[in-house]
Amino acid sequence: MxxxxxxxxxxxxxxxxxxxxxxxxxxxxxxxxxxxxxxxPPVAEEPTLKSLTPETAVPVLTEFAKNNPDSLFLIRTRLGDIKVRLYKDTPLHRANFVRLAKAGFYDEGEFYRVVKGFAIQGGDSDERKMKLGAYKIPQEINLKNLHIHKKGALAMARYGDERNPEKESSSHNFYIVQGKPRSVSELRAIEAQHHMQYTPEQIRIYKTLGGEPGLDTEYTVFGEVVEGLDVVDKIANVQVGGGDWPVDVVKHQIKVVEN
Structure with a gap:
């Protein structure tokens, strides 16, 4: 006017x-x-993710892996960035992680369980909007080429053996190991308990870098941190409340980076 x-x-x-x-x-x-x-203004459509079932999960992930060989990812948090590389010999776990990251599913997640000296667990959030269906991933634990739970190991969470004797992994909840250095005597005891044997290099890693050997052969490790172990330590040191949930939310975004 x-x-x-x-x-x-x-x-x-x-x-x-x-x-x-x-x-x-x-x-x-x-x-x-x-x-x-x-x-x-036009409302942007929410990202969609086709739901999987126990029957469709393996064939869908197997097919997805053929055209999505990505293996390097950046996990962004308010405390810094963590770069992880996924292993090629755990194809179902890798395909699942790539699929969720590319769909934006992990951008709605956070590190919701933090246990100092043990691990930081992420992938979920009470504020999540995207749905992915009820399915699990068959375990990909290879005793002949065992990926150990060294510091920085990326693995999938799962239900305990009582509910899940096949050791199938969660569809989306992952964790990154912090752990601590271990003695040879500790490692020998774990070898006997789990009926396996560490290589000299794996023993050296556990003695120097550290980790959580008690989880070996129990959970599928499908990648490792290649940059940002200091950020893992920062997240592990945040103040937590009930259920080991951080008092100040540690949200994460996960993006593909150039391989």
Whole structure:
């Protein structure tokens, strides 16, 4: 309206017609602008993710893996970035992680369980909107080429043996190991308990870098941190409340980076 009144005030008697044309033009412009303001912007559709079932999970993930060989990912948090590389010999776990990351599922998640000296667990959130169906991933634990739970190991959570004797992994809940250095005697005891044997290199890693060997052969490790172990430590050190849930939320976003 201010612009219309300004046009009317400067009109000269001999320019009445021109002024009327200007006023009509201005009114049309204002009307169009008002309509534009009153029309809400289009609402962006929420990302969709096709739900999987126990019957469809393996074939869908197997097919997805053929065209999605991505293996390097960036986990962004308010405390810094963590870069992880996924293993090629755990194809179902890798395909599942890639699929959820590319669909934006993990962008709605957070590190919701933090146990200092043990691990940080993420992938879920009470505020999640996306659904993915009720399914589990068959375990991919290979004793001949065992991926150990060294510090920085990326693995999938699962229900205990009572409910899940096949050791099938969660569809989306993952964890990153923090752990601590271990002695040779501890490692020998775990070897006997789990009926397996560490290589000299794996023993060296557990003695120096550290980790959680008690989880070996029990959960599928499908990747590892290649940058940002210090960020894992920062997250592990946050203050937690009931259920080991961080007092200040540690949300995460997970994106593919160039391999």
């Amino acid at each position: 201010k612009r219309t009144r300004a046009f009317a005030a400067i009109c000269h008697p001999i320019l009445v017609v021109a002024c009327l044309v200007s006023l009509a033009s201005c009114n049309q412009d204002n009307k169009a602008a008002q309509q534009q303001r009153e029309t809400p």
